[in-house]
Amino acid sequence: MKITKRNFLKNSAVTALTFGSSSALTPVRAAPTEAPHVWDEEFDMVIIGAGGGGLMAAHYAQELGLKAVVLEKLQFVGGSSALCGGSISVANTLPQQEKGIEDSDELFVAEMLKVGKNKNDPALVEAHVKSIRKVFDFIYGTLGAKPDTIRAVSGMSVPRAHLYYPPSKLIQKIYNYVKDRQKVPFYFQCPAKRLIWQNGRISGVLAQKNGKPFYVKANKGVLIATGGFQYNKSLMAKYNPLMAKVTPAGGKGSTGDGLLMAQAYGADVLDTNYIKATFGYQRTSHPNSLHAYYMGSIIVNHSGERFVDESISYKLLSDAALGQPDDFTFQLFDEKVRREMSAQAKRFAEILDVDELKAGKDTPYCFCGQTIEEVAKKAGVDPERLKATVTQYNSDVEKGLDSQFGRSSLTSGYGKMKKIDTPPFFLYPSVPRCIATYCGVKIDPYARVIDVFGAPIPGLYACGEVTGGVHGAAYMTGTAFGKAFSFGRLAALNISKNNL
Numbered sequence: 001m002k003i004t005k006r007n008f009l010k011n012s013a014v015t016a017l018t019f020g021s022s023s024a025l026t027p028v029r030a031a032p033t034e035a036p037h038v039w040d041e042e043f044d045m046v047i048i049g050a051g052g053g054g055l056m057a058a059h060y061a062q063e064l065g066l067k068a069v070v071l072e073k074l075q076f077v078g079g080s081s082a083l084c085g086g087s088i089s090v091a092n093t094l095p096q097q098e099k100g101i102e103d104s105d106e107l108f109v110a111e112m113l114k115v116g117k118n119k120n121d122p123a124l125v126e127a128h129v130k131s132i133r134k135v136f137d138f139i140y141g142t143l144g145a146k147p148d149t150i151r152a153v154s155g156m157s158v159p160r161a162h163l164y165y166p167p168s169k170l171i172q173k174i175y176n177y178v179k180d181r182q183k184v185p186f187y188f189q190c191p192a193k194r195l196i197w198q199n200g201r202i203s204g205v206l207a208q209k210n211g212k213p214f215y216v217k218a219n220k221g222v223l224i225a226t227g228g229f230q231y232n233k234s235l236m237a238k239y240n241p242l243m244a245k246v247t248p249a250g251g252k253g254s255t256g257d258g259l260l261m262a263q264a265y266g267a268d269v270l271d272t273n274y275i276k277a278t279f280g281y282q283r284t285s286h287p288n289s290l291h292a293y294y295m296g297s298i299i300v301n302h303s304g305e306r307f308v309d310e311s312i313s314y315k316l317l318s319d320a321a322l323g324q325p326d327d328f329t330f331q332l333f334d335e336k337v338r339r340e341m342s343a344q345a346k347r348f349a350e351i352l353d354v355d356e357l358k359a360g361k362d363t364p365y366c367f368c369g370q371t372i373e374e375v376a377k378k379a380g381v382d383p384e385r386l387k388a389t390v391t392q393y394n395s396d397v398e399k400g401l402d403s404q405f406g407r408s409s410l411t412s413g414y415g416k417m418k419k420i421d422t423p424p425f426f427l428y429p430s431v432p433r434c435i436a437t438y439c440g441v442k443i444d445p446y447a448r449v450i451d452v453f454g455a456p457i458p459g460l461y462a463c464g465e466v467t468g469g470v471h472g473a474a475y476m477t478g479t480a481f482g483k484a485f486s487f488g489r490l491a492a493l494n495i496s497k498n499n500l
């Protein structure tokens with residue numbers, strides 16, 4: 001019998017490739033997927049996912065002369081990267097220097113390890129810090145994309161988070177740049193289903209195109225850039241049952257496909273026990289998060305009581321908020337913080353620099369009052385208790401140390417605490433949401449995927465949110481968007497060197 005792809009699929013001997021009966025053509029087993037006799041297309045590098053990581057890898061692949069393709073399961077590029085807060089942390093940049101901010105790679109590495117409670121891999125952190133500066137040179141220098149501002153956010157002692165808002169604009173710029181050079185095709189609605197093993201290495205991808213199996217050969221390497229898995233309920237429940245009650249956010253493609261495909265070939269996984277939500281989201285309609293606590297707000301529960309040192313990472317703030325009755329809390333701030341935040345960044349101005357709040361009126365997502373008691377009553381918070389909490393906090397601010405929770409700064413040692421004393425006062429209802437999973441396949445500083453025995457899986461690379469080991473126990477703002485870019489670059493670099 002002549003072996004055509006059709007026969008190959010029909011052949012019952014091909015047990016490793018058992019497709020489901022549905023039109024989705026989803027293979028149902030984790031056994032190694034064998035190569036077809038006829039490949040549909042052939043490239044040096046196959047990139048799975050067109051988020052920040054996949055796009056940056058595509059850019060460097062074409063710069064390095066690799067023949068690459070991007071497979072994207074949705075109809076558009078961007079993933080979570082296009083929806084994120086837009087912070088990219090980089091040390092020692094030109095924009096920092098222009099603002100007189102002293103920073104260094106060494107300080108950045110030390111602070112990432114501190115935030116990660118030394119559970120992160122120092123070699124990965126160092127590789128990230130070096131690589132992200134090269135990527136920043138491309139973004140800032142070649143693309144001419146200037147950050148709106150540079151902020152000190154969770155875990156950093158100097159302003160290092162370069163804010164690009166909206167991030168979709170930056171993603172579009174990168175995509176346009178890659179597309180304009182016309183060297184890397186993008187296949188949309190083309191989900192990767194399985195990795196293919198041939199001659200002792202990952203040699204391609206079985207995807208689905210136009211409802212049919214689509215075999216793409218990768219002569220040098222396959223890069224998994226599929227993002228996180230916050231929309232995969234069973235994976236979330238497996239790794240962190242607490243997250244089951246938290247609403248996910250981010251790219252709808254974040255269903256853990258790449259993580260599972262790599263695990264089918266023995267990939268090790270790291271940091272799954274540190275999945276955390278992010279504090280500061282609206283329970284209702286407004287999609288943006290607000291971090292007024294890093295600008296001077298306090299966080300209170302329905303009883304009007306504080307329950308945490310607000311200067312710690314917003315991931316740890318989420319853990320604390322999830323322990324409150326109803327998992328529902330509020331950021332309390334005054335008019336001076338509202339103004340400062342509005343001036344600081346467009347994305348905060350969209351929430352706070354609106355006519356109603358400026359006129360001292362409520363919005364559907366924020367309560368407003370001329371006194372602490374008034375705003376408390378509107379929000380259903382205990383007014384007497386809230387008044388007492390603010391009085392105590394303001395007196396502690398005068399002394400420079402929070403007597404309840406030991407807060408001594410706005411964020412991680414940076415910035416002085418502020419009294420809440422300038423009307424009107426605002427209560428912003430806030431909940432944690434799981435925006436990213438920050439954990440996943442183990443990689444080395446060359447972006448190679450490492451198996452459970454500690455060896456690289458030949459031909460397989462990963463970058464971005466699907467990877468573990470960079471953040472450890474907690475993440476520093478701007479290093480997740482950043483690590484998608486930095487390891488996307490490293491993957492292309494090492495694939496071009498045939499670094500198996």
Ligand SMILES: Cc1cc2nc3c(=O)[nH]c(=O)nc-3n(C[C@H](O)[C@H](O)[C@H](O)COP(=O)(O)OP(=O)(O)OC[C@H]3O[C@@H](n4cnc5c(N)ncnc54)[C@H](O)[C@@H]3O)c2cc1C
Nearest residue numbers: 049051053079080081085192227250253464465478480481
């Ligand atoms: C609201 C929000 C705010 C955030 N703020 C910040 C921030 O300010 N700074 C920061 O550092 N991080 C932030 N993050 C996290 C950060 O945005 C992500 O970790 C990072 O952008 C992920 O990039 P990625 O390329 O790995 O994945 P993504 O950008 O999610 O891209 C993955 C792509 O792969 C595609 N895909 C998935 N499965 C398949 C498949 N089987 N076949 C083909 N394609 C597939 C997806 O559709 C998607 O397009 C935020 C995230 C969110 C959601």
